Amino acid sequence: MNSRNSTQEFLEQSAADYHDKIVEGWQNLYQKKREYLYQGLKKHQVRDRALELGSADGIMTQKLCHDFKDITVVDGSAAFLQQVREKVKADNIHLVHSLFEDYSTEEKFNTIFMTHILEHLDDPVAVLRRSQEWLAIGGRLLIAVPNANSLHRLVGVKMGMLPHKDALNEQDRLLGHQRVYTPDLLKQHVREAGFKVVHFGGVMVKPISNRQIEQQWSDELIDAYFALGEDMPELCSEIYVVAEKQ
DSSP: OHHHHHHHHHHHHHHHHHHIIITTTTHHHHHHHHHHHHHHHHOOOSEEEEEOOOTTTTTTHHHHHHOOOOEEESOOOOHHHHHHHOOOOOSSSSEEEOOOTTTTOOEEEEEEEESSOOOGGHHHHHHHHHHHHEEEEEEEEEEEEEBBBOHHHHHHTTTSSSSTTTOOOOHHHHHHHHOOOOOHHHHHHHHHTTTEEEEEEEEEEEESSSHHHHHOOHHHHHHHHHHHHOOOOGEEEEEEEEEEEE
């Protein structure tokens, strides 16, 4: 994106379309994926102060408010922040309307969450480097992104639906993704920013689309593929890393 104004406009449009165009047709699976991701990240949290970069509709924010004494949420979309205000009724949350590139604070946080953020950014390494300033000594950075090596993408390439596994598909463009991360690229960006990767994980092996799973699979089958993701993170639909300062 070429300017702060165009970025801001896109964020507001994305917030308006989020549930009607992006999550519509797989709402139950969406909730499950957010829960499994959070439980995976929760094992690596450092209490008691958290910074969440990017709230989206506030599902993760709700969970953070129960686990941290103090949480600051930064999002470039005023509409998303309004959804958080309506959804999260807690006294330990502070909302900041800002692009990540413009955010500045003297505060230090024990855990910083960046879930589904890096794939949107013009310069993800620069934002990762800035996050070093906000991380307290002994703190951790928790990052999640979509996975280019996801089984459903590899199948899509074999079927001719994608030219290559990290190509942007229709959903990526609708969401404003600028890249789809392989595990190696994610780890590379984290290390370039001066962090060390202390854990790598994944959420759900997904052989077909979200909407197909929602319509065709039983809860038992869905849970089995979530469990399989713990054994095969490289093939999961989402991947995450736990990072610490060097």
